[in-house]
Amino acid sequence: MSVAAPTKIAPQARVITTKPRVSDQIFRGIVTAFSFSALVILSLIAIFLLSKGYSTLREQGLGFITHFEWVVNVDDAGVESAHFGLQAMLLGTIVISFIALFIAVPLSVLTALFLTFYAPNVIKKILVSVIDLMAAFPSILYGLWGFFVLMPMAEYWAKLLHKWLGWIYIFDVSQPVFTRSPFIAGIVLSVMIIPIITSVSREVFSQTPLDRVQAAYALGATKWGMIRAVVLPFGAGGVVGGSMLGLGRAFGETVAVFSVLNIVFRTNFHILFTQGGNVASMIIQRWGEAGKKEIGALMAAGLVLFILTLAVNFLANAIVTRTVKSGR
Amino acid sequence: MSITTVKPTKPWAATPIDRAITSLSIILGLATSVLVVALTPMKGKLAYFFVFYISWIIIDSLLMYRKIGGKGVRDGLAAKITLFGGILVMMAVTSILWATISRGLKGINTAFLTQTMHSASLFDPIGKGGILHAIVGTLMLIAIAIIISVPMGILTALYLTEIKGKASGLIQFLVQAMSGVPSVVAGLFIYAAIILNTPLRSSAFLGGLALTILMVPTVTRTAQEVLNLVPRDLREAGLAMGATQWKTVALVVVPAARSGLITAVILGVARIAGETAPLLFTVGVFDNYNFNPFKGDQGSIPTVVWRGLLGGTPESIQRAWSAIFVLLTIVLIMFVLARTLGSKAMKK
Numbered sequence: 272m273s274v275a276a277p278t279k280i281a282p283q284a285r286v287i288t289t290k291p292r293v294s295d296q297i298f299r300g301i302v303t304a305f306s307f308s309a310l311v312i313l314s315l316i317a318i319f320l321l322s323k324g325y326s327t328l329r330e331q332g333l334g335f336i337t338h339f340e341w342v343v344n345v346d347d348a349g350v351e352s353a354h355f356g357l358q359a360m361l362l363g364t365i366v367i368s369f370i371a372l373f374i375a376v377p378l379s380v381l382t383a384l385f386l387t388f389y390a391p392n393v394i395k396k397i398l399v400s401v402i403d404l405m406a407a408f409p410s411i412l413y414g415l416w417g418f419f420v421l422m423p424m425a426e427y428w429a430k431l432l433h434k435w436l437g438w439i440y441i442f443d444v445s446q447p448v449f450t451r452s453p454f455i456a457g458i459v460l461s462v463m464i465i466p467i468i469t470s471v472s473r474e475v476f477s478q479t480p481l482d483r484v485q486a487a488y489a490l491g492a493t494k495w496g497m498i499r500a501v502v503l504p505f506g507a508g509g510v511v512g513g514s515m516l517g518l519g520r521a522f523g524e525t526v527a528v529f530s531v532l533n534i535v536f537r538t539n540f541h542i543l544f545t546q547g548g549n550v551a552s553m554i555i556q557r558w559g560e561a562g563k564k565e566i567g568a569l570m571a572a573g574l575v576l577f578i579l580t581l582a583v584n585f586l587a588n589a590i591v592t593r594t595v596k597s598g599r
Numbered sequence: 600m601s602i603t604t605v606k607p608t609k610p611w612a613a614t615p616i617d618r619a620i621t622s623l624s625i626i627l628g629l630a631t632s633v634l635v636v637a638l639t640p641m642k643g644k645l646a647y648f649f650v651f652y653i654s655w656i657i658i659d660s661l662l663m664y665r666k667i668g669g670k671g672v673r674d675g676l677a678a679k680i681t682l683f684g685g686i687l688v689m690m691a692v693t694s695i696l697w698a699t700i701s702r703g704l705k706g707i708n709t710a711f712l713t714q715t716m717h718s719a720s721l722f723d724p725i726g727k728g729g730i731l732h733a734i735v736g737t738l739m740l741i742a743i744a745i746i747i748s749v750p751m752g753i754l755t756a757l758y759l760t761e762i763k764g765k766a767s768g769l770i771q772f773l774v775q776a777m778s779g780v781p782s783v784v785a786g787l788f789i790y791a792a793i794i795l796n797t798p799l800r801s802s803a804f805l806g807g808l809a810l811t812i813l814m815v816p817t818v819t820r821t822a823q824e825v826l827n828l829v830p831r832d833l834r835e836a837g838l839a840m841g842a843t844q845w846k847t848v849a850l851v852v853v854p855a856a857r858s859g860l861i862t863a864v865i866l867g868v869a870r871i872a873g874e875t876a877p878l879l880f881t882v883g884v885f886d887n888y889n890f891n892p893f894k895g896d897q898g899s900i901p902t903v904v905w906r907g908l909l910g911g912t913p914e915s916i917q918r919a920w921s922a923i924f925v926l927l928t929i930v931l932i933m934f935v936l937a938r939t940l941g942s943k944a945m946k947k
Contacts, residue, residue, distance in 0.1 A: 291844065298845035299762055306758035306766070308751045309773040309819075312812055316784065319792040381684025389678055390685070398685060401692050404934055407866075409873020410782075411904050412699065412923050418908070419916075420698045424645070431641065462691050469688070493670055495677035516779070523781025525876040530908060551783045555876060573787040577780065584779035588772065 316577060324571030327564075331355050335571060341536045341557075343565055355568040357575060359538045363453065363548025367528065368521035370457025370542060371464055376514050378461075379468035384502075386469075387476040388494060399473075406466035414530030417459035422531060425455045429543045444544040451533035453547035459531050460524060464517030471516060475509025475594060476502055508594030515587030523580045525551040550576045620662045628655030652683060703924025706917040712925075716886040716898075721907060721915040730922050732888050733898040736803065737926075740882070740899060741868055743807025743892060744814050749864055751811070752818030756863075759819075760826040761834075761848055778816035785812040786877030794881070803892040806882035806899070810871040818867040825859030826852065858940045865937040869930050875901035900926045 291299065321328075328335055331354075338356025345352075382402070386395055429449040436442045479502050487497040529552035539546045554569050554576075561569060613621075632651035636642060641650070656679050660672045667675070711729040719728025755774065759767050789809040793799050829852050837847030853860070883896030884906060900922050907919025 294845045295843045302754050302758045302762055303764060305751055305754035306770050309770060309777050313773060313777060316788045319788055323791045378684050378687055381681045382688050385681035385685040389681055405692055407869040407930055407934055409926060411873060411875045411901055412927060415908060415919060415923055416695045416698055420694060465688055493674035495674040519779040525783040551781055554783055570787060570791055573784050577784045580779050580781055581776055584776050588775045
């Protein structure tokens with residue numbers, strides 16, 4: 272009699288994979304697909320504005336950026352002839368934005384320093400909320416305020432500036448009309464971008480390494496000495512990046528600037544004079560009466576504005592991210 | 600042997616001389632400001648304040664120089680000047696809020712909040728016609744924008760925090776860039792892409808699309824911050840219990856961050872509630888209710904303000920201020936909601 276050897280049934284080895292289950296694959300697929308919405312939207316904006324503005328860009332060539340006239344003529348036969356140039360508007364946008372930066376950057380840095388190092392806790396909490404709230408104010412509110420509240424005051428400041436500093440080229444005016452000037456638009460914009468610059472600066476300042484701060488105090492520095500030797504060098508990049516974020520916002524601001532600026536297609540560097548330009552506001556201003564051809568030109572203007580703000584924003588974010596990451 | 604108790608000294612406390620110097624400098628500063636305002640063409644409350652603050656800083660520094668020396672004076676100057684920056688910013692905000700409240704309240708009455716402008720014009724006396732249609736329109740626009748942008752924003756945030764795929768760096772960068780898209784460009788884009796290419800004409804739906812472009816980045820960035828605050832342990836616990844990633848995210852991570860995610864949505868809404876420029880291209884203006892979001896122009900609070908401002912008569916301007924008061928109230932309520940929910944989320 273032979274006994275059959277007991278057969279060993281070895282359990283099958285478990286297959287270990289890193290492959291996610293079907294439910295996870297679906298989940299990941301959907302989330303990944305949606306995450307590209309930013310890319311899709313940005314490229315769609317560029318594609319559609321380019322396709323509608325292409326004919327204008329080809330017709331006007333480089334003159335679209337270097338000429339300052341913007342005229343549409345319809346002759347007796349009903350044929351439209353047009354000349355579109357953005358130069359005055361582009362320069363106007365830059366002038367206004369730099370006035371805004373000139374006012375907003377010092378104020379924001381001072382406020383950020385005050386909030387981070389000087390303010391008692393209660394005041395700090397209130398002020399931080401107020402500044403965040405300021406960022407959420409609708410831009411048309413700034414427009415209303417700028418026109419009805421700020422303009423009478425700012426007109427008076429402009430007169431003073433003209434009286435005492437009129438010999439400087441930019442404070443000179445050809446006629447004594449001081450309302451709706453780039454100066455006033457710049458002040459309104461500066462109030463609008465203060466919250467952005469302040470919150471970025473505050474964030475960077477508050478990340479100053481504590482050991483360096485304490486080292487400065489241990490060496491006998493006063494608070495201001497510590498700020499100058501440690502905080503400001505550390506936070507400089509963040510302040511520059513925050514200012515550029517503010518600049519990006521200032522470039523694209525529309526209704527607030529429209530309410531307080533007299534838009535004229537002529538290059539003007541006399542900032543107190545009632546004549547200025549701004550690409551975004553110009554688009555709104557011309558929109559109502561624009562014919563087919565002009566709408567194309569406005570699309571092209573929108574494309575220029577889009578590229579400009581995108582470039583400024585890219586640069587600003589790169590600077591801020593690098594400052595915060597590298598820790599110096 | 601006698602025991603002498605040392606009286607605790609407070610070398611940092613102000614001595615009578617210090618107090619005298621402080622009050623002296625304030626008095627001198629006030630005197631200077633009165634003098635300067637009287638003698639020069641600078642006039643007004645602001646002039647008093649500026650001259651007083653500057654002269655007070657200078658006089659105080661000069662008087663304190665003997666006691667605390669150059670370094671101390673510079674330290675004090677820095678404190679005073681940063682305070683000055685804070686005061687100026689507060690002044691601007693107060694001025695805006697005060698103008699809105701004092702001018703806006705005058706035109707608020709029951710008719711303004713319960714009627715439409717259907718049978719009234721912007722130039723009629725206050726008390727005739729209201730902006731209820733615009734409030735309804737704005738709420739409709741907000742609802743459409745929420746429906747489209749919340750899935751987009753939160754899923755993008757989930758990709759950045761949960762999946763962390765190869766493209767996260769790029770996506771992060773693009774979302775930041777998108778937050779800088781000017782509102783006028785968003786409106787132009789919808790006009791160029793849809794109104795010029797398809798039979799669809801301006802409607803609340805298109806306005807909602809334009810607002811979505813502006814809302815998505817805000818939602819994404821805030822949601823990302825909130826999701827990053829959810830402890831890693833929770834995720835690992837979920838996975839260790841054998842749950843799939845999908846279940847972990849849906850049943851653990853998102854519920855843990857719920858109030859923070861609501862905050863993200865509210866902040867996004869506060870960002871777009873007052874946008875005017877895109878609405879001018881995509882929604883148009885309308886003076887009565889329009890409950891069809893896909894067809895026909897729609898009223899909205901920002902466009903009421905816009906037309907009131909351009910109208911130029913005292914009545915239309917009064918309507919603009921009152922409408923902006925209503926809008927600001929809505930934004931404020933949302934802001935406070937977001938704050939309270941947000942702080943609750945932080946505490947957990």
